[in-house]
Amino acid sequence: MPPKKKSPVPCPNLHPLPDKAQARLIDKGILHCLASQGGARERYGKGKTPHTIHVWWARRPFSAMRTLVFASLDSGESPKALSLASELGRLPVSASKDAKAAAKMLSRQYAEPPRVLDMFGGGGAIALEAGNLGCRAFSLDSNPLAVFIQKSLMEFIQEAGGCPPDLLKESGRRVLERLERETAPLFPMRNSQKGPVLAYFYTYETACPHCGWKFFLSRRPWLSRKKGREACLEFHPGEDHANWKIIHPSRDHKPTSLWRKTGAVCPVCGKVCGSPVFSQCREVLTALCRRGNGKGKDFEAGSPKVLAEPALIEKMESAVLAYLGQELPKTKIPKWSGIFNPAIYGMDSHADFLNPRQRLVLLLLIKSLRTEYDALTQSESKAVARCVIGLLSGLVDQLIDWNSRLSMWIPQNEQAGRAFCGPGVPMMWDYVEIDPLLNGPANLWKKLDRIVEGAKAIPTFSMAPDVRLAAAQNLPFGDGIFDAIVTDPPYYDNIFYSPLADFFYSWKKMVISALSSELAGFDSTESPRELVASVRRHNSKLGAHESYCRELTQALCEGARVLKDSGLMSLIYSHSSLNGWDALVKAFRASPLLIASVQPLCIERKARPRGLASGAVNTCLVLVARKSSKPKPVQSPSELAARFEDIAGCGFARDLLNQGWPEEDAGLALFSQGAALLANSSGELIGNDHEVLALIESVVASRLPGFKISRRRSL
Numbered sequence: 001m002p003p004k005k006k007s008p009v010p011c012p013n014l015h016p017l018p019d020k021a022q023a024r025l026i027d028k029g030i031l032h033c034l035a036s037q038g039g040a041r042e043r044y045g046k047g048k049t050p051h052t053i054h055v056w057w058a059r060r061p062f063s064a065m066r067t068l069v070f071a072s073l074d075s076g077e078s079p080k081a082l083s084l085a086s087e088l089g090r091l092p093v094s095a096s097k098d099a100k101a102a103a104k105m106l107s108r109q110y111a112e113p114p115r116v117l118d119m120f121g122g123g124g125a126i127a128l129e130a131g132n133l134g135c136r137a138f139s140l141d142s143n144p145l146a147v148f149i150q151k152s153l154m155e156f157i158q159e160a161g162g163c164p165p166d167l168l169k170e171s172g173r174r175v176l177e178r179l180e181r182e183t184a185p186l187f188p189m190r191n192s193q194k195g196p197v198l199a200y201f202y203t204y205e206t207a208c209p210h211c212g213w214k215f216f217l218s219r220r221p222w223l224s225r226k227k228g229r230e231a232c233l234e235f236h237p238g239e240d241h242a243n244w245k246i247i248h249p250s251r252d253h254k255p256t257s258l259w260r261k262t263g264a265v266c267p268v269c270g271k272v273c274g275s276p277v278f279s280q281c282r283e284v285l286t287a288l289c290r291r292g293n294g295k296g297k298d299f300e301a302g303s304p305k306v307l308a309e310p311a312l313i314e315k316m317e318s319a320v321l322a323y324l325g326q327e328l329p330k331t332k333i334p335k336w337s338g339i340f341n342p343a344i345y346g347m348d349s350h351a352d353f354l355n356p357r358q359r360l361v362l363l364l365l366i367k368s369l370r371t372e373y374d375a376l377t378q379s380e381s382k383a384v385a386r387c388v389i390g391l392l393s394g395l396v397d398q399l400i401d402w403n404s405r406l407s408m409w410i411p412q413n414e415q416a417g418r419a420f421c422g423p424g425v426p427m428m429w430d431y432v433e434i435d436p437l438l439n440g441p442a443n444l445w446k447k448l449d450r451i452v453e454g455a456k457a458i459p460t461f462s463m464a465p466d467v468r469l470a471a472a473q474n475l476p477f478g479d480g481i482f483d484a485i486v487t488d489p490p491y492y493d494n495i496f497y498s499p500l501a502d503f504f505y506s507w508k509k510m511v512i513s514a515l516s517s518e519l520a521g522f523d524s525t526e527s528p529r530e531l532v533a534s535v536r537r538h539n540s541k542l543g544a545h546e547s548y549c550r551e552l553t554q555a556l557c558e559g560a561r562v563l564k565d566s567g568l569m570s571l572i573y574s575h576s577s578l579n580g581w582d583a584l585v586k587a588f589r590a591s592p593l594l595i596a597s598v599q600p601l602c603i604e605r606k607a608r609p610r611g612l613a614s615g616a617v618n619t620c621l622v623l624v625a626r627k628s629s630k631p632k633p634v635q636s637p638s639e640l641a642a643r644f645e646d647i648a649g650c651g652f653a654r655d656l657l658n659q660g661w662p663e664e665d666a667g668l669a670l671f672s673q674g675a676a677l678l679a680n681s682s683g684e685l686i687g688n689d690h691e692v693l694a695l696i697e698s699v700v701a702s703r704l705p706g707f708k709i710s711r712r713r714s715l
Contacts, residue, residue: 008033009655011599012647014676018594018628020565025076025085026068026624031599032656032669034082035067035089049092052454054149055397055504056123057422057495060488060572060620062457063089064603066129068622070102072484072570073114073135078105093457103134103462112136113463114483119472119559120531122497124150126486127465128458137465138482140472142527144519145501148512150467152390156515157455158464160387165452167380171372171388172448175395178368179361179444180437185316186308186357187435189288198440199289199416200433201233201302201409202355204281205241208266208273214241215267216284217276220430221255222411223287223299231299231411233286237268244286246299278346283355289414291440297414313356320363324370328359329506331523334499336536339424342406347427350506354404358433362399365444366510369393373514386515393511394451395444400504402442405431416441420503423495469519471529472555477562485559488572492548492580493533498526531555533583545579549586556591560627567627569593572601574620574668577710578697581675582689584623588679589632593625595676600669602661619665621672635681637692641699644674648699657704667707671700 010029017023049062067089074081084105087098106114116130118139123146127139131154139154141147157163184190189197203218221233223246232255234247258265263274285302292298321327329350333343347353354362369389376385401407406419409432416432419425436444470476472489490497505525513520533548535541559569575581588595599622648670656666674696678689686692697709 008659009650009652011597012650012652012673013597014673015594015596015680017596018626018630021568021626022566023076024072024568025074025081026071026568026570026599026622027596028076028082029597029599030082031068031071031622032601033659034071034085035064035601035603048453049457050128050153050454051123051125052450053153053391053394054123055394055401055420056146056149057497057500058488058491059123060125061092061603062125062129063092064601065125065486066099066132068570068572068601069116069126069130069135069484069486070106070133072486072568072624073106073109073116073133074102075109081105096459099132099459106134110483115481117475117477117482117485117487117559117562119475119485119487119555120489121150121467122146122488124153124465124467126488127467128154130486131461131463131465132459134462136463138477139465139467140470140475142469142471142529143497143501143525144469144512144522145505145508145525146497147467147469148390148508148516148519150465151516151519152387152393153458154461154465155467156383156387156390157458158461160381160383162460163384163387163391163455163458165456167384168388168391168455169448169452171376172392172395172451174375175365175368175372175392176437176444176448178371179365182364182368183361183437185312186360187437188308189306190435190438192290195290196435196438197288197290197306198297198435198438199409200285200306200435201287201289201430202283202405202433203233203286203430204276204278205284206264206273206276206281208269208271210271210273211266211269213266213268215258215264216242216244216286217258217264217281217429218286219257219259220408220411220428223289223409224296224414225251225411226296226414227251229292229296242267244301246287246301275345278342278352280346289440308357310356313360317356317360317363320360320367323367324363324510326510331502331506333425333503334536336424336499339496339536340499341427342425345427347405350503353406353503354400355433358399358403358405361403361436362396362507365395365399366507369395369511370514389511390515391451391455392448393508393515395447396508396511397504398442398444398447399436400507403434403436407431407433414441420500422500425500425503471527472531473529473551473558475558475562479561480564482563483567485563485567485569485571487559487569489552489555490531491573492575492577492583493544494575494580496532496534498524498530501525533579545583549583552583552587553590556587556593560592563627565627568596569623569625571623571625572620573623578690578693581671581693581709585675585679585689585693588623588625588676589681589683592627592629594628594632594680595623595625597624598622598669598672598676599624600656600661600665600672602665619661619668621669623672623676632680632682634684636685637687637695640674640677640681640686640692641695643677644696644699647673647677648703653700653704663704663706664708667700667704670704671696671707671709674699 121139130137223231
């Protein structure tokens with residue numbers, strides 16, 4: 001017989017359940033086994049979940065959130081509960097029978113459908129899965145774009161009685177066919193005898209303030225780094241300005257860079273020219289991309305002759321703005337060095353980050369969506385029209401994210417890359433413009449297919465989740481009404497949501513105004529109650545830290561207020577810095593919540609580009625907390641250290657390593673146990689939380705040398 005599979009080591013039990021609390025399945029401490037595998041698998045899938053419809057940031061896998069919601073509600077008494085939780089988290093889209101079985105199991109434990117609240121709704125995965133399991137789900141966010149996304153995925157579809165995939169696809173095809181016709185004059189190379197041009201490459205030309213010589217500011221000259229197909233732009237001197245050509249060097253070729261820390265350097269006089277100003281630079285088309293005869297793509301030098309006349313673009317833009325009754329966005333891109341760089345170089349507004357043709361194509365798409373909305377209102381109903389166009393508005397996200405002056409070209413796979421994957425937005429001195437109606441990189445036809453597939457994965461709810469524009473620090477609910485709060489708040493300074501969202505909202509609200517007018521009346525998505533540690537907002541690092549601590553404390557206290565005495569809070573969190581954990585410790589300590597366990601989820605893509613570049617955290621932690629009327633216990637640092645040494649030696653982290661978790665992720669899972677112990681103490685005998693957290697880090701690092709916590713301040 002094969003050897004019996006060893007049972008996983010459960011997460012440590014950090015605190016006994018308060019008197020009125022009820023045990024739940026999650027208290028068995030093996031969420032990391034139930035939810036991580038399916039969540040990680042979902043991260044590598046494409047076009048299979050509702051996440052593919054709209055752009056939002058730091059969203060959690062549906063499979064992991066499905067398991068988390070179930071484990072946070074189920075009593076754990078049924079012998080079938082563990083196997084059902086595992087099945088729920090196995091696939092990105094749950095089998096209908098599994099969701100129904102889970103809903104039936106929960107219905108036997110509650111007199112009425114359990115109430116679940118997500119205080120920081122974001123992209124809506126938690127509320128959607130709570131609704132999928134038959135719960136009465138509520139979701140809040142202070143960002144109007146996040147609320148619109150959630151409404152389009154949950155409320156609009158329910159009000160329409162579902163969204164037939166055929167109708168969604170037919171409608172989407174009409175939108176894109178209309179857009180293809182109306183954009184034909186803008187892309188004269190669609191009908192080129194050599195084959196249509198799929199992508200256009202640009203850089204900027206500036207004049208040296210010292211000698212007047214004109215040169216290019218290119219920083220990413222590679223067009224292809226595919227083996228045997230290498231292509232790169234090479235810039236060389238002309239009479240009074242630089243010229244360029246396409247060369248085919250070896251893969252180890254290192255293009256000459258004119259950039260230094262102090263700015264660009266003139267290649268003729270050798271003097272530093274300082275930081276260039278976007279409005280004073282000339283945009284130059286350097287190369288074109290067509291589909292190759294075999295694998296890959298062919299590249300050739302660009303010429304202004306292949307572009308539409310500027311006067312035509314200006315005339316068409318004025319006409320479509322008049323049709324829509326709109327003006328170009330006037331909202332400003334924040335000047336924020338190292339986070340949002342375009343405005344530092346003079347790319348000031350949310351109209352500037354698109355070139356004139358990109359901007360016009362976007363406006364024509366918005367016009368086509370509005371036209372389709374009016375047609376569907378007549379042929380179907382207003383509810384169906386709102387449902388369909390709400391989902392198809394994801395096409396707007398595609399254009400903004402993949403077709404702007406901030407969109408990069410990835411030469412390794414000859415594809416366009418996203419501009420707004422977060423956490424910030426760099427300035428691009430080389431960018432790619434696509435023809436989004438051709439069968440090329442980041443095209444809208446493939447996006448439509450992903451929208452349709454994502455919509456198919458939206459479950460039918462017995463009760464539609466209730467989505468509201470509100471702040472977690474001032475919940476619009478009475479006391480003691482929720483059985484569980486499952487939420488994923490912003491992690492200190494990891495993502496600055498509203499500045500990212502404004503790139504989309506400034507344009508998308510032209511569609512939102514027809515579908516949900518109460519969400520379209522804001523100049524910006526920024527709210528004073530947005531939970532973030534931002535130096536830009538609070539003018540100092542200390543002010544940013546104290547504000548995050550204060551606002552998170554208020555949110556936790558509000559959560560405890562609306563939570564039943566028998567309920568629990570499952571709060572997802574992670575951070576790579578001591579300050580990020582210090583804020584969490586202080587907020588929980590100041591709330592009436594005690595952390596019973598901290599359970600890790602390893603659900604991120606290990607090879608995501610930003611993660612590789614930054615050493616980003618791949619593991620998030622679920623802090624399982626209960627209400628308590630008793631004061632937190634007084635503990636000394638030595639008592640905490642002794643307790644943590646016991647936890648460190650219990651075999652939990654070693655078991656994670658045996659399951660294949662990276663050392664740094666297992667280390668973070670162990671470190672979080674110590675942080676929770678610190679949060680559960682009164683703090684009276686703790687001189688400095690930072691020092692205790694550093695001590696916890698040293699204990700973890702002695703056992704797992706690959707682990708470390710950074711000392712950086714809030715951004």
